[in-house]
Amino acid sequence: MAHVIVGILVVWIALDLLDANRANTVVGWFHSAADWLAGWSIGLFDVAHHTAQVLLDYGIPAVVYLAIAHAIATRAVARRT
Numbered sequence: 682m683a684h685v686i687v688g689i690l691v692v693w694i695a696l697d698l699l700d701a702n703r704a705n706t707v708v709g710w711f712h713s714a715a716d717w718l719a720g721w722s723i724g725l726f727d728v729a730h731h732t733a734q735v736l737l738d739y740g741i742p743a744v745v746y747l748a749i750a751h752a753i754a755t756r757a758v759a760r761r762t
Contacts, residue, residue, distance in 0.1 A: 683750030689714050690743040697735050715739055718746075 693715035701708045716723070719742040726737045 683746050686718055686746050687743045690718060690739045690746075694735055694739050694743075697739075698732060718742060 689711060693711045696708055696711055703709060703712060719739050722742045722745075723738045725741065726734075728734050728737065
């Protein structure tokens with residue numbers, strides 16, 4: 682599940698940085714989903730360059746979600762052994 686969440690965030694980062702048409706339904710869906718998933722981190726840091734802002738706003742939650750999923754998986758495997 683975490684890979685799906687991270688995938689949504691990474692796809693949105695790519696779409697935004699490639700200046701995809703936000704009026705497109707698919708692009709709009711990814712934007713809405715990424716905004717919802719990263720809502721807690723958007724604006725956490727304020728930088729002048731758009732690329733850096735997008736990477737911080739959506740990259741930080743992607744890393745956090747992946748780290749949490751990894752920690753949960755590691756604990757689950759450790760309990761089995």
